[in-house]
Structures are given as C-alpha cells and as structure tokens.
Amino acid sequence: MPDAAHPAPTTGAASAPLDERRLLAELANCFGAAARAYLAFRGFEPHEAAALAETFFAELGADRITLESRAQRLRELVLAALRTSLTGANVRAPEPDSPAAARHFHERWARALAGGALGAFRGELERSHETDALAVIGPLLAGPVRESHAPMLAIALQLEPASALARVHLLRHRFGETVRSLAAGTVCATTEIDSELQEISRLAATPRAGDDAAIPHCRACAGLLLPDAPLPLCVSCLLRTGTGASLTAEAVAAAEADAPAAGSRFAQYEILEEIGRGGMGVIHRARQAGTDRIVAVKLMQPAFATSPEIRERFRRESRAAASLDHPGVLPVFEVGEKGALPFFSMKYAEGGNLADALPRFIGRPRRAAELMARVARAVHHAHERGLLHRDLKPANILLDLEGLPYVTDFGLARWIDDPGDLTRSLVVLGTAGYVAPEQAGGSSNAISPRADVYSLGVLLFEVLTGERPFPGDNALAILRRAAVEPAPLLRSRHPELPRELEQICDRALQGDAAMRYSSAGELAYDLERWLAGDAPRHHRLPLRRRLRQWMQRHPAARPTVLGALGLLAVGAATVVATRESRDPYQGTKSKEAIYFVKRAVNLAAARRDAASLKGAVEMIERALALDPAYAMGYAELSRLHTTAYARRWDHSEARARLALGAAEEAVRLKPTLARAQLAFGEYHYRCRREDAEALERLRRARDLDPRDVDIHGLLAVVAKRRHEWDEAIASAREITRLEGNKPACWYDLAVTYEVVRRYDDALAAFDRAAFLAPESTQYIANRGWILFRAKGDLSGLADFTRRVPAARHFDDEILSTVLPYRLLHRDFDEALRLVHGLAPDFVLEDSTTYWPRSFLLALVLSARGEPASEALREAAALLEAASVTRPTDARVHGALARVYAMQDRPDDAAREARLGMKLDPIETEPVDGPDRVVDLAEVQLRAGQIEEGCTTIRGLLAIPGYLTVHDLRLDPRWDFARGFPAFTALSAAAVR
Secondary structure, three states: OOOOOOOOOOOOOOOOOOOOOOOHHHHHHHHHHHHHHHHHHOOOOHHHHHHHHHHHHHHHHOOOOOOOOOOOEHHHHHHHHHHHHHHOOOOOOOOOOOHHHHHHHHHHHHHHHHHHHHHHHHHHHHHOOOHHHHHHHHHHOOOOOOHHHHHHHHHHHOOOHHHHHHHHHHHHHHHHHHHHHHHHOOEOOHHHHHHHHHHHHHHHOOOEOOOOOOOOEOOOOOEEOOOOOOOOOOHHHHHHOOOHHHHHHHHHHHHHHHOOOOOOEEOOEEEEEEEEEOOOEEEEEEEEOOOOOEEEEEEEOHHHOOOHHHHHHHHHHHHHHHOOOOOOEOOEEEEEEEOOEEEEEEEOOOOOEHHHHHHHOOOOHHHHHHHHHHHHHHHHHHHHOOEEOOOOOHHHEEEOOOOOEEEOOOOOOEEOOOOOOOOOOHHHOOOOOOOOHHHHOOOHHHOOHHHHHHHHHHHHHHHHHOOOOOOOOOHHHHHHHHHHOOOOOHHHHOOOOOHHHHHHHHHHOOOOHHHOOOOHHHHHHHHHHHHOOOOOOOOOOOHHHHHHHHHHHOHHHHHHHHHHHHHHHHHHHHHHHOOOOOOOOOOOOOHHHHHHHHHHHHHHHHHOOHHHHHHHHHHHHHHHHHOOOOHHHHHHHHHHHHHHHHOOOOOOHHHHHHHHHHHHHHHHHOOOOHHHHHHHHHHHHHHOOOHHHHHHHHHHHHHHOOOOHHHHHHHHHHHHHOOOHHHHHHHHHHHHHHOOOOHHHHHHHHHHHHHOOOHHHHHHHHHHHHHHOOOOHHHHHHHHHHHHHHHOOOHHHHHHHHHOOHHHHHOHHHHHHHHHHHHHOOOHHHHHHHHHOOOOOOEEEOOOOEEEHHHHHHHHHHHOOOOOHHHHHHHHHHHHHHHHHOOOOHHHHHHHHHHHHHOOOHHHHHHHHHHHHHHOOOOOOOOOHHHHHHHHHHHHHHOOOHHHHHHHHHHHHOOOOOOOHHHHHHOHHHHHHOOOHHHHHHHOOOOO
C-alpha cells in the first residue's frame, strides 16, 4: 500500500516517476487482484492472467516499466503501465482495450479497498471483544443510525442505550478513517481523498434492486450486492463512509452522545455542575465514585472532537499537566478517553482563581511576593521538566481555601525545543498583555523559558498594582509596544512600593529576552531573598541596559550621553578587532584548505561508510597540499585514519601508524590546538585501548576548548571505561548544555545516570529526550525501564506496549522491550504468540544480547513451566555455530552459557560464562560487562552453587549496572532460584 514514505507523483509533471518507487510487494499486494481481473476481462485465461500480472509487477519493480503519467491517482498510473506492458507482452495479441475493461480494474480495486477496511474493522471489534456484535453493528456502517436502533444495540454491546449509540457512531467514525487512510495512498494530495472516494464509490455502484426481494440488496441504498459480500452493504456505500462530511458527522454525533449532563455519570465520576469553559474544554465539578472525593473534570467540547489539531492540543495539555509533580502545580489524577471525548481529572481548587482574588493582594507587597514566589517555583519546576506554559495569566492561577496558588491550564504548553508546534497563530497565541514579545515572532524554537518569565513579570506587576504594564485587548499592538518600549516602573504607578520589588519586576519585564531573568527559579530566588530581608542577587540589569532605558525615559538627555558613549566605543572597537577568532578551523591563510577540511569532516559524519571516509581523506590531503603547516588538517586526518582502523575498514598496523603520525604532526605544529589533543586521545583509545593515556589527552583537549562537543563525548566514554563516573556525568551534562536541543545528548546522559543507579536524574533526562523527540519509541521504552528499575513499577513498560502498534511488536527495537515486559508481567500466552510470530532465523540483538528465536522460545516455555528441551537443543546448535564465526562476541558466549545451564551442563556453562566475562570485563566495559557476570550468577545458581551465586549477585547490586532487586523479584529468569533462602533474602532487599 502506498504510504507517506513513498508519496505519489506531483500533479501535472510531464515526466514524474514515483519518488523512490514503491516496492514490488506493495504494488502487487495493492493492485494484484485488480490487474488479474482486468486481464481476465480482456480474454486471457485465469492462469495466463496470473502469469502476466506477476511478470508485469516484476518488470515494474525492476524499472523496466515506468509509471510516468499525468494521471493524478496511482490506480490510473498502474493501469496505464499495465496497458503499456501488455502491448509489448510476448503473448497472443490482446483484444482492443475498452472502457469496460478499465472500469472492471477500478471496480476490483474498490472492492479491495472496502475489503481492507472491513478487515481492519473486524480487528477493532476483536480488540474490544465485540466480535459477536458484528452482525448487528456491521449493517449500520452506512446509512442512518436512528434512536430506534438503541435497544438492539444496547443488548448486542451490553451497554446503556445512549452509550451504545455513541459507541456505534464512534465505530463508524473509525471505519471511515480507515477507509480514508487506505484511499490516501492512491492520490497525490490529501485534498484529493474525498474526490477519489466519490469517484471509486461511483464506479463501484450497482443497479438498484427494485422490488425483487429475492435479489440480495444493500441495506443502505438497495443496490445489488456482490455474491461474496460479507455484510448487507454494497462497496459504494462502504466507501462513502470515508468522505470528510461523513467523518465529521459521526465524530460530532459520538462526542455529543458522550457529553455528560449534571447528575449523570461520566467514566467513574458523578457530574455535579459545570464550573467553567475554556477555549477547547469544559470543566465540571464532580464526585469520584468510591471515594466521595470532589474533583474537577475537564472534557473536550464535543464540537471540537472532529479537529485533529484541537484533539492533539487537548492531549498535550493533559500529558503536560500529568507529567508535573510539584505542590504549586494543580495535580492531575487521571487521564483518559470515554468514547469520543478525551478528559482528565484534577484537584478541585475551592478558592477560585487569581483574577477574582486580585483585590486581596493590591497594596500588600509581602503577600503578593509570597504568592508570586510560589508560582515562579512551580513554573521553574515545569521548565526543568522541559515544559513551557506560554499562557500564564490570573485565570490560570487557582487558589485553595488557604490562598495557596496552583498553576493550571497547560492548553498552550509546549515541550522546550520541540519543533512540532501546534500553536502558531494569534488565535492561540496566548492572552493579550501577558505574552512575551518574542512569542509572536513566528518561530516556535525562538521561544524559551524566558517567555514564561515575562508572563510572571506581568503577573507580579498586576498583583502589586492592580493593572498590567501594557493594558489593552489588541494582542499585536501590545506586543509591539512591549518590544520597543521599556515597561513602566512599579513606583511610577505606586510610589510606596519597595524599590527592590520594582527592580525585580523590571528585570522580568525586559522586552529583550536575553536581559530577563535566565530562569523562573532566579525570579523566585530574588523574591524569597527580599521576603527574608536579604538583598536580591539577580535583579539588577547590566549598566548598559539601565543606561539605555534611562535615555528612553529621559529623551532630553540623550545627546550628551551619546557623545560620551562614542568615545568609549572607539576603544572598545580596537579591543574587539584584536580578539582571536573562535572558529576552530582557522589557522591557515588558505580559505580553500579550510573549505576542504570542513567538507571532509561533514562528509565523514553524514555518510559513515568506507567509501565516504576514503573521499574525506582525499579532501584533507588536498587541503594539506595547499598548506602543509595546517595543524587542524592533520588533526582531522588522524581522526579519519583512527575511524578506519576502529571500524575495521582497514584494521592494519599501517593504518594505525598513519593515525599516530598525523596526530603527532598536528601537535608539533600547534600544541595548543584542542582538536590535535583530541586526535591523540582517539588514537590511544580506539587503536591501542590505552585508556589512561587517552583520558589524559582528552582532559588536555577539554581544558584547551571546553566548548567542543566531540571532546566531551569521547571523554565521557573513556571516563566510564576508567570508572570515573563523576567525570563521565560532568562531560555528558556539559554536552546537554552545549547542544541541549539534541535528544541523543539527553539520552546518553540518562543512560549514564541509569547505570550508576541515579534513577531520578535518569528519568528527568529521559523525559527531556522524549520531549525533544516524542516519536522515538526508544526513549519511551527506556523511561519505562527506569520506572521498573527504580521502583519495580511496570506501568511505563505497559504504556509503551499499548502505544506501539501491535504490528511493530516484532521489530527488534520494540521486541527487546515488549517481550521482557510480557515475561515480567507473567503474560506468557502473549509472549509465546510474539515468539511464534518471528521468522525462524530471527536473532534479537542489542548491546548485551544475542538471542536466536529458539532461545527466546526456550525462555518463554520455561517460564510457562513447559518442556523446552527441543528449543534448547536448537538454540545450543545455533549459538555454538555463532561462537565459531564470532569468537570474540561476549554476547554469544553469555547466551550459550545460559543454554548449557538450562540443559544441566554446568561445566560447559561455567566455561562459556567466564569466557564472556573475559571478552567483556567489567574493568574496561563497566556498562555492558556486568551483564556477563549476571550470566555467571545464573550458571552458579543452576549448578547448586547457592552461596557463590548469591555472592556474585550481591556484588553486582553494589556496583554500577542494570541489575536490581526488582529483576530478582519479578523476572521469570530467576523462578528456579526462589526456593533458596539466600536468594529470597537478596530479592527482598532495598534497591541500592
């Protein structure tokens, strides 16, 4: 099926072959039946039609037939190519083409499209255990759903009549979305989907059945049914459910049916009254069933249920609020979706909001400062979790009965540095008068935590004075004023207010984001110091800024001040002109040499293959021919030679000597060049495994250029190997400071924290990585593992398993989390289904595992308490063969040790386990090495060496690594040892 990775050709191009032509299997699967039907209609025998269709798709996949055409739909392109192929086919001359044959092709495609949608619909019913209701629900996929259907649906679905109607509307909506998604691959643009569906619906329409009741007819339109129709609905009616109008109608109907009224029940809540409405949600006061707790329940307004953008904004709000745990943030109790309506429940703040309570703070600066210090602390907590609020205003600050504030309403929140911004227009920009000037700049990435600091400044100004610094309702006009005019001083409005609060407020309200407090935490800190009677520390602006604002407020004095500044500028310009350039590639007068070195570095980093590296080496050699004294060229040349050696593209001693010689020349030419020291460090680490020498060189490089990310990256790696964990963490943290918008940097930091068992820090870093790359399943999975290792909490892994489509559970990256989760959760039937779904030659590989399918099967069968001898025999044979072809792969020997142990071959198991430990010793492999020691512990325990095995595990729990007592407690791997008292005592211990 065509997909987003293989878009259809651009409309109107004279010669526009499909971008990255679709794979043969996709085309054959999508259009095979239609092609065979077309050929059969033209007179070919069934076996001839099948052979011709197979040949056609094979030649199409081999590029011997093109899909070049002006046609706007893929089905028309395929038909045109089929005609071209047929004209030159080595068979009897075909009959002249006819419109009827083409119609037959399109009709068969329409049937395939409807059939695919029905298959997905059956899957939806199976997942929700509603398969038995297909006979009742199926006929209602097209045509009107009336109130009179409610009793029948209530019985079939075992729901209340209103809920049953809502469920059917929702199923119709999802069926229509499926039809639409399948049809999307046959058009050039999503705007063409409706016309495509209408066209193929028309082509698939059949004559009406009239009054002849003996003829099967469509329940919705009375048209003739196909002989093999799975439901009493024709293809034409089924396809029309995917049009935009039909989708909208069903979504609205489903949402309205689910919308609660006062006194009704919604999910587990009794709705008491509506207490507020926002831009996209309705808030109800409700009572939670079973607890009598009064909560606030926010639901999406039914009218917005059809808007994907608004649904996504609502989802983000609930996700944002639920991710925060701070006494100043309104806590979220539950996030869910009932029918078509997303919702979340929160603490009910009985004191109202700050907008109504403002009079209680005006003229009372200490009380106002206490309030805003708490609010700023809560906002700073959100920023530390990677979240911007972007709509701070009095209505979004709720109060409890004691007057304590809670930040709420994250409807415009955005994850810091997330490029996928849903809120770019002024319609959802924020509230006039509270948003920072840069928030209207058009680029979401330009917005930083300082935007929320500005909003906090407005709030502080307002609670102290009762008015905003720039009043008005025109957002653009206010933003323009805030960008060019200094905010009015507090004491210009209320002279009795303390000067320190004036300065704090003025710092927060700077139109230039760089001049504001760098964080909400700094603002809170200054307010807290003022409340304690101490002088604030961060409130004073730089002298040049104060001078500029003084001149703006006193224009008559401007000429005199500017004259004095002109004299100072002459001296400053001289200093700036003599500063050494910070570009690390400087050091030669040849701009061409600089160009070649930069291009070589970029090529090697982007392509990462032997051919690209060879080209990069040639470029640097050209640069050095232009300037033989160019130290940077030799440094980068050394690094390229080291890469070729380390990746075994040329693992020869001659290549290693080239790397060393180039590094030595770079240092000789310029001993203070940081990249030259980096090249030496890389050589010692990658070519010689001389970690101590490498670490010393890398430390010198860091001291010479503390802003070089490559230096910090390699320093972190080598420091880990030397068990210098504090230094490794410091380097990883420095990388996040230098390149904090790259999720991989946060991921590396999180993994380091995880290994040293600093789980809270690891969780925060993984959260930041996931916020920056929300589509990355790897980051979501690792977050789940952190929760498990820290607390034995499987909820994160369960959430990951639910969020990833079931079809992807067989992918290596996904399976490495989903299968262990199923085992930890004791869902052995599902684990067995996963393993049976793998190819016979499948091997699960990651940094610590090399597990063939037969080994996975043995693990699952053993966990279920079933015989696994046959699977173990097959696994042993495969791993023994792998140990010959991969003799230095510690993962292979570790897996083989486990297999031998499960086969009751203790001597063989111990030999393989110790060989794995020798190949990946903890001394030099502190991250992956402990896994091989875990293999030894299992071997010892299975051999009856209880004290030795428990001693081994005790040692592992005392050093950095992934093993925790929660593994010992929950992993079926250790079920065989649970009867040993010493092991039981270990698994009951507290996590280190």
